Amino acid sequence: MKELMLGNKAVARGLYEAGVCFISSYPGTPSTEITEEAAKYPESEIYCEWAPNEKVAMEAAFGASLAGRRAFCAQKHVGLNVAADPLYTMSYTGVNAGLVIGVADDAGMHSSQNEQDSRHHAIAAKVPMLEPADSAEALDYAKRAYEISEEYDTPVLLKMCTRVAHSQSIVETGERTVPEKTYTKDIAKYVMMPGNAKKRHPFVEERTKKLIAYAETSGINRIEQGDGSTGLGIITASTSYQYVKEIFGDRVAILKLGMTNPLPVQMIRDFAAGVKRLIVVEELDPIIENHVRSLGLKVEGKELFPICDEFSQNLIAEALGEPVPAGKTLDVQIPGRPPVMCAGCPHRGLFYTLKKLDCTVLGDIGCYTLGAVAPLSSIEMTLCMGASIGAAHGFNKVLGEKAAHRTVAVLGDSTFMHSGMTGLANVAYNQSNATVIILDNSITGMTGHQQNPTTGFNLRGDPAGRIDLEALCRAMGFERVRVIDPYDLADCERVIREELDEDAPSVIISRRPCALLKHVKHKPPLTVSNDKCVGCKSCMKIGCPAISLKPSDKTKTGVLSCIDQTLCVGCGVCTQLCPVDAIHGKE
Amino acid sequence: MSNRRETKNIMIVGVGGQGSLLASKLLGYLLLHEGYDVKVSEVHGMSQRGGSVVTYVRYGDRVYSPVIDRGEADYIVSFELLEAARWLPYLREGGRIVTNTQQIDPMPVITGAAQYPADLVARMQAAGAQVDAIDCLALAEQAGSAKAVNVVLLGRLSHYFDIPDKAWQEALAALVPQKFLELNQKAFTLGKEA
Numbered sequence: 060m061k062e063l064m065l066g067n068k069a070v071a072r073g074l075y076e077a078g079v080c081f082i083s084s085y086p087g088t089p090s091t092e093i094t095e096e097a098a099k100y101p102e103s104e105i106y107c108e109w110a111p112n113e114k115v116a117m118e119a120a121f122g123a124s125l126a127g128r129r130a131f132c133a134q135k136h137v138g139l140n141v142a143a144d145p146l147y148t149m150s151y152t153g154v155n156a157g158l159v160i161g162v163a164d165d166a167g168m169h170s171s172q173n174e175q176d177s178r179h180h181a182i183a184a185k186v187p188m189l190e191p192a193d194s195a196e197a198l199d200y201a202k203r204a205y206e207i208s209e210e211y212d213t214p215v216l217l218k219m220c221t222r223v224a225h226s227q228s229i230v231e232t233g234e235r236t237v238p239e240k241t242y243t244k245d246i247a248k249y250v251m252m253p254g255n256a257k258k259r260h261p262f263v264e265e266r267t268k269k270l271i272a273y274a275e276t277s278g279i280n281r282i283e284q285g286d287g288s289t290g291l292g293i294i295t296a297s298t299s300y301q302y303v304k305e306i307f308g309d310r311v312a313i314l315k316l317g318m319t320n321p322l323p324v325q326m327i328r329d330f331a332a333g334v335k336r337l338i339v340v341e342e343l344d345p346i347i348e349n350h351v352r353s354l355g356l357k358v359e360g361k362e363l364f365p366i367c368d369e370f371s372q373n374l375i376a377e378a379l380g381e382p383v384p385a386g387k388t389l390d391v392q393i394p395g396r397p398p399v400m401c402a403g404c405p406h407r408g409l410f411y412t413l414k415k416l417d418c419t420v421l422g423d424i425g426c427y428t429l430g431a432v433a434p435l436s437s438i439e440m441t442l443c444m445g446a447s448i449g450a451a452h453g454f455n456k457v458l459g460e461k462a463a464h465r466t467v468a469v470l471g472d473s474t475f476m477h478s479g480m481t482g483l484a485n486v487a488y489n490q491s492n493a494t495v496i497i498l499d500n501s502i503t504g505m506t507g508h509q510q511n512p513t514t515g516f517n518l519r520g521d522p523a524g525r526i527d528l529e530a531l532c533r534a535m536g537f538e539r540v541r542v543i544d545p546y547d548l549a550d551c552e553r554v555i556r557e558e559l560d561e562d563a564p565s566v567i568i569s570r571r572p573c574a575l576l577k578h579v580k581h582k583p584p585l586t587v588s589n590d591k592c593v594g595c596k597s598c599m600k601i602g603c604p605a606i607s608l609k610p611s612d613k614t615k616t617g618v619l620s621c622i623d624q625t626l627c628v629g630c631g632v633c634t635q636l637c638p639v640d641a642i643h644g645k646e
Numbered sequence: 647m648s649n650r651r652e653t654k655n656i657m658i659v660g661v662g663g664q665g666s667l668l669a670s671k672l673l674g675y676l677l678l679h680e681g682y683d684v685k686v687s688e689v690h691g692m693s694q695r696g697g698s699v700v701t702y703v704r705y706g707d708r709v710y711s712p713v714i715d716r717g718e719a720d721y722i723v724s725f726e727l728l729e730a731a732r733w734l735p736y737l738r739e740g741g742r743i744v745t746n747t748q749q750i751d752p753m754p755v756i757t758g759a760a761q762y763p764a765d766l767v768a769r770m771q772a773a774g775a776q777v778d779a780i781d782c783l784a785l786a787e788q789a790g791s792a793k794a795v796n797v798v799l800l801g802r803l804s805h806y807f808d809i810p811d812k813a814w815q816e817a818l819a820a821l822v823p824q825k826f827l828e829l830n831q832k833a834f835t836l837g838k839e840a
């Protein structure tokens with residue numbers, strides 16, 4: 060049947076048809092929907108779970124492959140850094156049943172903290188990487204990846220990018236078949252200690268040679284001769300292929316790569332021989348380009364196209380001298396619309412308090428990273444998941460007690476389980492006076508509401524094991540574990556002050572579920588009494604999207620506050636800021 | 647090729663959380679069933695938190711790029727006035743903007759760091775755009791729910807398409823839950839007649 064399907068859903072469909080039985084992933088844009096869509100198939104066919112982090116997810120998938128069932132795990136590009144350790148050695152052990160690793164890059168950084176190119180991991184780990192250019196290929200390559208994995212005894216990387224992952228295009232679906240293998244003990248293959256690994260490394264090198272032969276002849280890389288009218292020969296892959304086709308149609312010859320590691324050699328030489336001008340069009344780093352150059356061929360690439368940011372059809376056209384349509388412009392400044400914490404977001408009250416106390420806030424990654432944005436402008440550092448605690452420890456160690464009395468590490472519940480726990484272990488073990496605030500909103504918010512080990516529910520929303528944060532922190536040696544409600548500003552301030560003053564490390568759990576969760580009951584929207592409001596703008600300090608100012612000649616400042624009745628969820632944080640008691644709930 | 651249908655481009659823009667997903671789904675469904683090659687591209691993640699969001703819908707005989715670039719959009723369908731203006735550079739020569747007149751202040755305006763520009767409809771027209779500016783919120787409420795703004799906009803958009811009303815109605819019926827169908831049909835008609 061023909062269907063319009065999201066790239067990530069098409070991967071999930073491919074996994075289903077390939078007979079995958081086990082998926083363990085950690086969410087991360089733009090990879091998340093692969094696992095969410097796969098979880099819509101019956102659990103008896105594909106078991107799906109959210110693991111605490113990518114490393115655990117990949118190891119779980121490896122275990123399932125070892126046991127003889129086709130397995131998968133997905134992550135965003137930076138997630139593969141976390142899982143790099145198992146990946147690099149899985150390359151040596153190889154697999155039993157097929158094992159495919161989904162990784163989604165984010166050129167343009169729509170939702171990421173860096174713009175790394177995950178093809179480097181494929182090269183360094185010496186594993187094959189497939190790169191679909193639309194949903195139909197996503198489905199097809201997902202299935203193909205399992206054939207390659209089993210045939211060549213290797214994990215296979217399936218690389219998505221934002222524009223393939225989050226675009227819908229037409230696919231044709233097929234049937235599911237489930238190949239199974241049996242597990243047999245094989246110490247020489249699966250126990251990677253030096254003596255065994257020494258024998259596996261040459262296997263890896265041999266495998267790469269065989270995979271190059273596959274790249275040359277299997278048809279996964281293909282040449283489109285075109286009409287030869289421009290003399291251009293373009294080597295490209297993934298979404299860049301679509302932009303090239305959009306501009307040139309059949310006017311150029313194209314070597315379309317479906318497998319970007321290892322790269323073919325003879326095929327590229329033959330292609331180059333038939334064109335006047337050889338150009339590589341690839342987003343991010345010049346990986347294909349450097350390979351082509353290493354073959355001694357004359358090629359153009361990054362002198363024409365940028366390394367930074369994503370491509371588009373106009374960018375390709377402009378670089379290659381094709382016409383580009385002019386866009387209309389307005390003679391007026393259009394204010395930006397950056398993402399904001401939602402109305403009623405429990406993170407807001409906490410960051411207001413941290414700003415008020417003039418804390419040095421070492422942050423982390425999640426919705427709460429928006430605590431760095433005006434007017435809260437509170438977070439001063441965000442690096443990678445879990446880094447807040449590690450950094451606060453180092454920060455306090457070198458700057459001493461004075462800094463420790465005003466520095467806090469701030470991270471979410473999911474981030475804490477992902478990689479904050481090990482940082483906390485360091486604080487407990489190497490004894491620094493860190494104050495760690497866990498923003499427990501009972502969900503993984505940023506990536507669109509995934510369950511995690513602290514929520515008590517699994518990926519399907521069924522009851523699951525639940526880790527007790529307070530008990531965990533105590534067990535790790537923290538005597539001071541406090542719980543606060545971020546809607547209660549006075550209490551937040553008191554407890555944070557106390558813990559900063561104390562000469563001992565502490566954990567403060569700021570607990571209040573995400574305002575967007577379906578089960579959260581909201582109070583009716585609040586209103587501002589025009590008679591009482593003096594236009595002092597105190598309520599504007601929290602950056603709530605539901606509060607704005609309207610002109611008025613009644614007040615000295617010439618404005619009155621007003622609250623949007625469709626956005627306000629009655630959290631009452633603004634009420635606590637109003638010096639004249641002008642904000643009230645409906646009577 | 648003489649009978650090749652050129653690729654057409656529709657952008658759906660708005661503020662994260664405004665419900666542009668149904669609009670793009672509906673268009674995708676409709677165009678697929680009309681026999682076109684279709685690509686729909688969305689952005690998930692960070693910008694959904696109240697940021698500026700855009701969805702691209704492209705259709706024709708053969709669609710390659712999943713995105714629409716500057717100067718390419720035949721239509722910009724906007725849930726909010728400022729967003730229509732923000733994406734104006736993407737409109738092609740002779741293109742049309744179908745926009746809700748609702749204004750939602752972005753954070754820089756709320757904090758006073760920037761101003762919400764006045765007279766945006768006139769300014770966009772002066773820049774050469776054809777603009778349908780409609781109070782979709784009022785029409786949606788008239789149809790029975792503020793949430794039906796998306797369908798009001800599509801009703802208006804349907805004006806300009808060579809696709810029979812029946813096909814639009816089928817797409818609605820296929821994608822809207824039965825209990826909200828009548829409401830949405832009304833919203834569609836109100837938009838169309840606006």
Ligand SMILES: Cc1ncc(C[n+]2csc(CCOP(=O)(O)OP(=O)(O)O)c2C)c(N)n1
Nearest residue numbers: 087138424425426471472473474503504505
């Ligand atoms: C290594 C890595 N994996 C995944 C992500 C994607 N990601 C960004 S924030 C986040 C989770 C945030 O959840 P939580 O800590 O609970 O905070 P919330 O968003 O709910 O406030 C994830 C998974 C990432 N940035 N880095």
